[in-house]
Amino acid sequence: MSILTLNSVRYSYSSKYHTVEALKDVNCEFEQGLIYAIVGKSGSGKSTMLSLMAGLDVPDKGDVLFRGVSTRTMDLDSYRRNDVAIIYQNFRLFPLLTAVENVMYPMELHGIRPREAKKRAEEYIRSVELNDNVFNRFPSMLSGGEQQRVAIARALAMDTSLMLADEPTGNLDSQTARNIIELLARLAHERNYCIIVVTHDMELLDMMDVTYQMKDGILVKA
Numbered sequence: 413m414s415i416l417t418l419n420s421v422r423y424s425y426s427s428k429y430h431t432v433e434a435l436k437d438v439n440c441e442f443e444q445g446l447i448y449a450i451v452g453k454s455g456s457g458k459s460t461m462l463s464l465m466a467g468l469d470v471p472d473k474g475d476v477l478f479r480g481v482s483t484r485t486m487d488l489d490s491y492r493r494n495d496v497a498i499i500y501q502n503f504r505l506f507p508l509l510t511a512v513e514n515v516m517y518p519m520e521l522h523g524i525r526p527r528e529a530k531k532r533a534e535e536y537i538r539s540v541e542l543n544d545n546v547f548n549r550f551p552s553m554l555s556g557g558e559q560q561r562v563a564i565a566r567a568l569a570m571d572t573s574l575m576l577a578d579e580p581t582g583n584l585d586s587q588t589a590r591n592i593i594e595l596l597a598r599l600a601h602e603r604n605y606c607i608i609v610v611t612h613d614m615e616l617l618d619m620m621d622v623t624y625q626m627k628d629g630i631l632v633k634a
């Protein structure tokens with residue numbers, strides 16, 4: 413069974429004066445063990461689709477199914493806490509926590525004792541090819557690429573098989589961007605994760621297993 417399925421998903425933003433039909437009829441399936449790219453013009457609906465897949469909202473019509481269960485009927489708090497990890501373009505690390513503390517955070521939420529969480533956090537940070545000397549630095553003392561790796565390590569610490577990333581390499585130079593996608597692809601293949609990456613960068617698509625294109629609220633295979 414696919415880990416995530418979108419069935420005739422529609423979503424609009426409404427204000428007092430007008431309505432934007434952001435997703436018109438999105439149908440798609442995502443499998444574990446693969447890394448997917450979602451490309452498309454600005455405003456085409458990519459982030460909207462990601463936020464529905466992340467359970468931040470539910471569709472107006474149609475369903476987002478995680479392992480066959482609709483986000484309409486599940487406990488969304490539990491889904492967001494336990495089943496899906498999100499990586500943002502601007503990292504969203506906690507500024508007052510060190511790199512290790514940032515990565516420990518999701519594990520502590522899951523009740524893992526600090527000593528064990530710290531040990532695992534250090535392993536996750538090493539696994540994204542960062543040096544031990546970043547452990548005790550605050551985000552402001554790290555480069556953009558280093559912060560993004562810490563954000564990936566934090567997502568890994570959630571230990572979920574579904575990872576969503578919205579422009580994770582948007583702020584990075586092309587070599588660092590390639591290294592990060594290479595790392596995510598390896599995680600998908602080796603750990604059987606499903607990783608879905610929104611990107612504008614066509615040079616990264618050769619590393620993706622499947623590419624979809626969002627066109628005015630409709631998703632097509634690229």
Ligand SMILES: Nc1ncnc2c1ncn2[C@@H]1O[C@H](COP(=O)(O)OP(=O)(O)OP(=O)(O)O)[C@@H](O)[C@H]1O
Pocket residue numbers: 425426432433434452453454455456457458459460461
């Ligand atoms: N909170 C909101 N209120 C009203 N309209 C919105 C809101 N968020 C997005 N939209 C509109 O919905 C459409 C899809 O937006 P979305 O953010 O999903 O696009 P995107 O493909 O992620 O674009 P980008 O590449 O610029 O990030 C756009 O027309 C946008 O203006």
Ligand SMILES: [Mg+2]
Pocket residue numbers: 458459460578
């Ligand atoms: Mg967007």
